[in-house]
Amino acid sequence: MAGTTHTVSNQPPSLTGYDVYGADRVLTEAVDRHVSPDLREEIHGELSALGRASGSAQVQEWGAQANDNPPRLRTHDRHGHRVDEVEFHPAWHRVLGKGVAAGLTAAWARPAGHVRRAAAFLVWTQVEAGNLCPLSMTHAAVPALRTDPDLAAIWEPRLTSTVYDRELRPARLKAGALFGMGMTEKQGGSDVRANTTAATPLAEDGTYALTGHKWFCSAPMSDGFLVLAQAPEGLTCFLVPRVLEDGSRNVFLLQRLKDKLGNRSNASAEVEFDGTWARRVGEEGRGVRTIIDMVAATRLDCVLGSAGLMRQAVAQAVHHCTYREAFDGRLIDKPLMRNVLADLALESEAATTLALRLAAACDDGSEQERALLRLAVPAAKYWVTKRCAPVVVEAAECLGGNGYVEESGLPRLVRESPLNSIWEGAGNVQALDVLRALRREPTALNAYLQEVGRARGADHRLDQAIKNLLTDLADLDGIEARARRLTERLALVLQGSLLVRFAPPEVADAFCASRLGGDAGAAFGTLPHTLNLKSVVNRARPTN
Structure with missing residues (x-):
């Protein structure tokens, strides 16, 4: 029983029961921007359904x-027989099953598939990021398998x-399959x-x-693995099925x-192969070339x-400060807290805008867009994933001591936040890949410069940043x-150019002033006080 002094007040309501997609203005605008008008109603409806599920108390509890x-x-x-299986809690299967049903592995088979999947991926990350790993591996395996x-x-169908089919059976008996690597x-x-x-x-x-x-x-x-x-003849890519055609388990x-x-x-x-049966994918000695599109995906x-983690952290911080009162007023109305929230919101918006632009390039598939991806993907992977951890930690601080308590959900986001920077090639690997693209593929730099050049003349700080980059x-x-x-710098200039073209003026102005013009400190919450920060924060509020 509660004590007589235990009256709970001045605590925000839980951020549940809302449409995670529909409440994200940056994401909905990006989808509008990158899909054809005839698909918008269908895609918005599909994503809003996923957004409502993502924001429901039930699905959040599953996560x-x-x-x-x-x-x-x-x-x-x-009986002592080797089975080599992984057992999961039922909630894992519920979350992963909904991710499969939402089309998070189906981008290759649908119109505007990469943009709609990217938006869904960003939304579903905000439920529980762990299930996105098998969904990502499965999605990314398709271009490698298409070499055969x-x-x-x-496998592609x-x-x-x-359909989420969790039983281990031969591929021909499966309604749906997952891949690892x-x-x-x-x-x-x-x-x-x-x-x-x-x-x-053999x-x-x-x-x-x-x-x-x-x-x-x-x-x-998973049902199969690329190895x-x-x-x-040298390093080669192979498909290792978990179950062989006769129904027996592979080693x-x-x-x-x-x-x-x-x-x-x-x-x-950690996995041991001991006479494990495998099928070659692509040519012998061309393993890296075979999986290069998988790595890009x-x-x-x-x-x-990372954009999804940032968005959830910022949404939680803005939501908390909207309801929490201190020093005779709401936290969101305090100039210093508003500066912090606006700075976090800028980082989140820049990440989302860039990520959806790259997804749209995947849908386009032209030589120009493929060249852009060759340089922009490793640059974005380097920068956005590195910004995730400081954003999430600062957002947790906005909740004060509550943000350090597991029940708030922020500690889980904090632990998750460094992961994407490490996986699929850590920071140095991405930076070296950027150099490789610059040296070997001049069309990549040309495509990049054409992309950022579309915003030239709109902001003097962006123009100067492009000039400095060329130097x-x-x-x-x-x-x-x-x-x-x-x-x-490549990532920041690309983000700045996209925000100048597509974001509200107050957002683009704040980004260019702080990220390109150098008019901000190293910590969050040091934006120039003359900017319209209230509008930047209001844009990030998780309201439908």
């Missing part, structure tokens, strides 16, 4: 339950299905050419036996699950995932040591 009850490894059954039409004919080995990390897993050809053409160890295998409960191994020995900082609901494993998902690019001496700074 919390999945996080609170991590997967468990079961290597043997009670026979494999694509078997199942990977793009909206196994690239990283303990001795090589991001340097996959140092992989030692061996692939020995009698049947295109089939091999794999022997070796993978240090990280994403989504080990890199050393074949006679897929789960040694342990990783005990991760965040992403607790999702399983990541998962990196874009890292950008989307940096003209000086290649010691460029590797400057690669991070160059990559950061």
